[in-house]
Amino acid sequence: MISVTPIPLSSKHKDGIPLDNGYYALTKDHPLYSSVYYEAHRSEYEEYFGKQGTRSIGLSILDHSEVKGHLRDPDPAKRMQALFCRIDCMAVSADLKNAPALMHDKVLVAMSKTFEAIEYLKDIDMRMGQLWKDHQVRSDEYKWLAAAQASLRTIAGEVKKYLLGLDKEIYEDDPVLQQAYHRAVEQHYDPFNPKFPVQRDFGSNAIAFAGIDVGSTAERDHLTARLNVLPLFFAVADYFGEEQGSSFATSAVEKLLKSFGGAIHNPIKLVEAFSMLPFKSIYNPEKDVEKKIDDGIEYQQHYVTHVHFEFEIAPRGKRSQLIKRMKKLLPSLIIMRDLLRSDFDSERMKSMLAKFADDTKNDAISESIQKEDLDGATEHFLIQHFTLPE
Amino acid sequence: MFFVFNKAFSPFCEKRIVFFAMEKENIPFPSRYEAFENSLELCRAERNAFRRAYRKTIESLLGEPVIAPDVLRSFSDDEADRVFGALEREGMSAEDVLLLRTRRSSERGLAHCKQQVHEQLFLVHALRDVRTAQTLLYDYMRGQTARENLDDNPVQSKRNKARAFALLQIISEIGSGNCLFPPLEKNMEKDFRYHCIRECESLRDEKGNLVLPMPLMCSLASLHLRFNNFDVDSAMDAGCIALAGHSGEDLLTLARSDLEPAKCKPVITLAKTLRGEDEPAAEKFQQYPAMIEKRPALPKRILTLLWKDIEAARPAKVADKKYERQDLIEQYAKGGDIVTDTERAVLMRELIEYLADYMEALHEIEESHGKSDGFTICNAFRVYKLLRENARKYLFQSGVDHIYLTGSDHGVKHLIQGDVRFSTQVAEQLKWSARDRVCLRQIAVDHDLGYTHPALQ
Numbered sequence: 001m002i003s004v005t006p007i008p009l010s011s012k013h014k015d016g017i018p019l020d021n022g023y024y025a026l027t028k029d030h031p032l033y034s035s036v037y038y039e040a041h042r043s044e045y046e047e048y049f050g051k052q053g054t055r056s057i058g059l060s061i062l063d064h065s066e067v068k069g070h071l072r073d074p075d076p077a078k079r080m081q082a083l084f085c086r087i088d089c090m091a092v093s094a095d096l097k098n099a100p101a102l103m104h105d106k107v108l109v110a111m112s113k114t115f116e117a118i119e120y121l122k123d124i125d126m127r128m129g130q131l132w133k134d135h136q137v138r139s140d141e142y143k144w145l146a147a148a149q150a151s152l153r154t155i156a157g158e159v160k161k162y163l164l165g166l167d168k169e170i171y172e173d174d175p176v177l178q179q180a181y182h183r184a185v186e187q188h189y190d191p192f193n194p195k196f197p198v199q200r201d202f203g204s205n206a207i208a209f210a211g212i213d214v215g216s217t218a219e220r221d222h223l224t225a226r227l228n229v230l231p232l233f234f235a236v237a238d239y240f241g242e243e244q245g246s247s248f249a250t251s252a253v254e255k256l257l258k259s260f261g262g263a264i265h266n267p268i269k270l271v272e273a274f275s276m277l278p279f280k281s282i283y284n285p286e287k288d289v290e291k292k293i294d295d296g297i298e299y300q301q302h303y304v305t306h307v308h309f310e311f312e313i314a315p316r317g318k319r320s321q322l323i324k325r326m327k328k329l330l331p332s333l334i335i336m337r338d339l340l341r342s343d344f345d346s347e348r349m350k351s352m353l354a355k356f357a358d359d360t361k362n363d364a365i366s367e368s369i370q371k372e373d374l375d376g377a378t379e380h381f382l383i384q385h386f387t388l389p390e
Numbered sequence: 391m392f393f394v395f396n397k398a399f400s401p402f403c404e405k406r407i408v409f410f411a412m413e414k415e416n417i418p419f420p421s422r423y424e425a426f427e428n429s430l431e432l433c434r435a436e437r438n439a440f441r442r443a444y445r446k447t448i449e450s451l452l453g454e455p456v457i458a459p460d461v462l463r464s465f466s467d468d469e470a471d472r473v474f475g476a477l478e479r480e481g482m483s484a485e486d487v488l489l490l491r492t493r494r495s496s497e498r499g500l501a502h503c504k505q506q507v508h509e510q511l512f513l514v515h516a517l518r519d520v521r522t523a524q525t526l527l528y529d530y531m532r533g534q535t536a537r538e539n540l541d542d543n544p545v546q547s548k549r550n551k552a553r554a555f556a557l558l559q560i561i562s563e564i565g566s567g568n569c570l571f572p573p574l575e576k577n578m579e580k581d582f583r584y585h586c587i588r589e590c591e592s593l594r595d596e597k598g599n600l601v602l603p604m605p606l607m608c609s610l611a612s613l614h615l616r617f618n619n620f621d622v623d624s625a626m627d628a629g630c631i632a633l634a635g636h637s638g639e640d641l642l643t644l645a646r647s648d649l650e651p652a653k654c655k656p657v658i659t660l661a662k663t664l665r666g667e668d669e670p671a672a673e674k675f676q677q678y679p680a681m682i683e684k685r686p687a688l689p690k691r692i693l694t695l696l697w698k699d700i701e702a703a704r705p706a707k708v709a710d711k712k713y714e715r716q717d718l719i720e721q722y723a724k725g726g727d728i729v730t731d732t733e734r735a736v737l738m739r740e741l742i743e744y745l746a747d748y749m750e751a752l753h754e755i756e757e758s759h760g761k762s763d764g765f766t767i768c769n770a771f772r773v774y775k776l777l778r779e780n781a782r783k784y785l786f787q788s789g790v791d792h793i794y795l796t797g798s799d800h801g802v803k804h805l806i807q808g809d810v811r812f813s814t815q816v817a818e819q820l821k822w823s824a825r826d827r828v829c830l831r832q833i834a835v836d837h838d839l840g841y842t843h844p845a846l847q
Contacts, residue, residue: 029611031837031840032604034626034838034840035611035840036612037622037623037626039608042505043504048765048767048772049829050763051764053764053825056826060833061833062608064833076826080829083813083816083817083830084837087813088808090812091809097804097808099791099792174730180793213819216820
């Protein structure tokens with residue numbers, strides 16, 4: 001059961017996204033600066049579009065970040081603003097919003113790998129901290145964790161180098177874009193804190209905008225946005241683990257719903273619901289409530305103009321290479337989790353790694369196991385696990 | 391985030407807030423409120439003086455100019471040189487060309503003066519209600535104090551309160567008439583009264599909310615630019631994108647011709663055909679000239695010039711500007727391009743659709759014999775100029791977006807393939823007028839220009 005609880009309009013405005021530095025706050029101010037530009041050229045606009053047209057343009061420029069108004073407002077400026085802010089807020093999918101680099105399979109694979117490495121590092125750091133408190137720093141476990149920590153840190157750094165090296169492949173024959181990509185990754189991609197870009201980029205790549213339809217009744221207009229759920233959606237939900245995976249996969253859908261006054265309280269259930277697509281939609285105009293799959297999604301309409309979202313499964317085949325890659329590595333991910341279990345047992349771990357070496361014909365791991373070198377075997381395992389596409 | 395200061399929130403500020411709270415029933419009126427009216431008078435006097443000078447100049451010029459005054463005014467310096475050169479080649483006397491040049495200068499001077507007055511008025515009107523702003527800010531601070539007492543993130547509440555207090559200081563400075571006209575740069579550095587507005591990084595609180603109404607915040611954004619020595623055009627400087635240089639003869643033909651809305655059908659048909667197709671691929675850009683070829687002479691000429699503009703687009707070195715787009719220039723010098731060919735193709739399609747909607751809007755007005763309220767400009771050069779500047783803004787936003795790759799696309803993809811496509815599609819289904827569609831297209835061009843603010847890069 002998915003509960004999409006409406007947020008009252010008054011409190012929605014107060015519950016903005018927490019901002020933690022000037023840059024993001026400043027991006028939020030962009031309509032103010034766009035308006036300053038518009039005001040500086042207003043007289044010219046009045047010549048072209050007249051007073052009414054200019055007012056309409058100005059209102060939408062100044063205030064387009066939040067959904068407001070309705071499409072039957074007698075004031076043409078507010079009517080136009082009502083339409084434009086809705087359309088602008090609907091652009092959450094990669095096909096309408098992402099730079100090409102952030103839709104590239106190899107970039108996404110690499111980002112997923114860094115994320116995974118950092119998740120392991122968090123577990124390792126915590127465990128090492130505990131061992132330190134227990135005066136166990138000379139234990140075999142601490143030694144093994146320290147070696148794994150060093151390997152994972154190196155791997156995170158290597159992934160960043162790998163991302164930097166993709167510039168020519170992504171932006172063929174275009175040195176400007178290659179350099180822009182290179183600089184952006186170099187300066188702003190922190191391999192030790194990858195959660196935000198991973199969540200944003202996998203979420204936006206998991207859905208695609210398929211179109212918009214308009215329907216009108218005597219009471220109101222209805223906008224129906226059609227979105228395709230791409231195969232990547234389910235791969236992301238699986239790959240990053242039940243809890244995080246679902247929240248990553250649904251991040252763009254959540255952003256979309258949030259703009260229109262909805263919220264997803266349980267992303268896991270939404271992933272389940274999407275796996276049962278197509279939805280059967282029941283709309284109760286008296287209560288302004290939309291129900292799908294027998295109360296699976298309930299979405300309260302807050303505005304006079306109602307916006308509906310229709311999700312469809314996209315034809316299979318898209319992003320197959322990326323998905324293949326994400327699925328293929330799952331077995332070793334499970335091994336990694338087993339290795340990090342709190343009951344440290346070097347013999348159990350060696351036998352696990354030996355089996356993995358046999359299955360994958362990895363001689364380096366086998367040799368280390370023969371030499372009773374668990375640290376070396378772990379390092380070779382991690383290298384294989386985090387191998388990136390050529 | 392509202393304001394970011396060098397020094398942390400001090401006990402002194404806290405005391406002032408408490409003091410302010412005690413006085414809440416009687417918020418003091420700014421001491422020099424009348425300064426607003428004085429500033430306004432100054433602006434108006436300046437405009438009136440220029441208007442008198444303008445009339446004098448116009449009276450000294452006999453007869454109507456061969457090019458309409460509004461068209462003359464819209465020529466850039468480079469375009470004017472080319473057009474006047476063409477007129478001389480046509481046989482116009484040097485004297486007449488000089489008169490035309492004088493007329494253009496007067497027209498541009500008056501327009502510039504009007505614009506300055508408008509900007510001052512905009513500031514004065516938005517900021518005059520200082521008392522309301524103070525009350526709102528006080529309410530905000532009281533809310534933050536309540537949150538702090540409830541242990542609901544007290545650190546953040548404290549910071550928000552400090553920022554709101556800083557804003558209050560700015561508002562008070564404005565109320566004292568200190569912020570309308572920036573002082574000389576050397577004095578500004580020394581004068582503590584201007585530090586708060588100069589040092590603010592953003593105009594929001596920690597949660598990203600605006601504390602004051604949008605128009606007032608917009609005025610503060612305008613002040614922020616002024617007090618950091620940015621004029622608006624150099625802060626969001628689409629002019630740093632150079633387009634093709636066309637012959638004076640081409641420009642002159644456009645300047646002397648009017649579009650005929652009744653003959654807009656072939657352009658509308660072309661736009662409809664393009665709308666029915668998939669999003670254009672890179673190679674489509676080279677196919678447009680052949681498609682444009684079959685259209686009536688004037689739209690064909692406009693679209694051909696626009697196609698050449700987009701093809702030739704490159705970053706230009708802009709003199710006398712505080713902020714040069716060095717990055718764009720450097721990258722271009724290394725052999726790159728500011729946008730991809732696919733983006734060029736998408737942009738060209740948008741310009742064709744814009745022209746079709748604009749002509750349809752003119753036609754709607756002509757047919758209805760109704761009050762036009764704008765949409766009367768059918769001079770081919772001015773319509774070309776509107777589209778050309780829009781192309782420049784799109785190219786600029788895409789170029790900046792590529793250079794500073796922020797993750798989200800705020801260039802051609804989002805603006806045209808997202809906003810324009812779907813908003814005009816809905817507008818058509820709702821049977822909105824062509825005028826409404828033109829406005830929607832213009833909103834799409836302008837609404838994200840703020841992302842090109844230098845501080846964001």
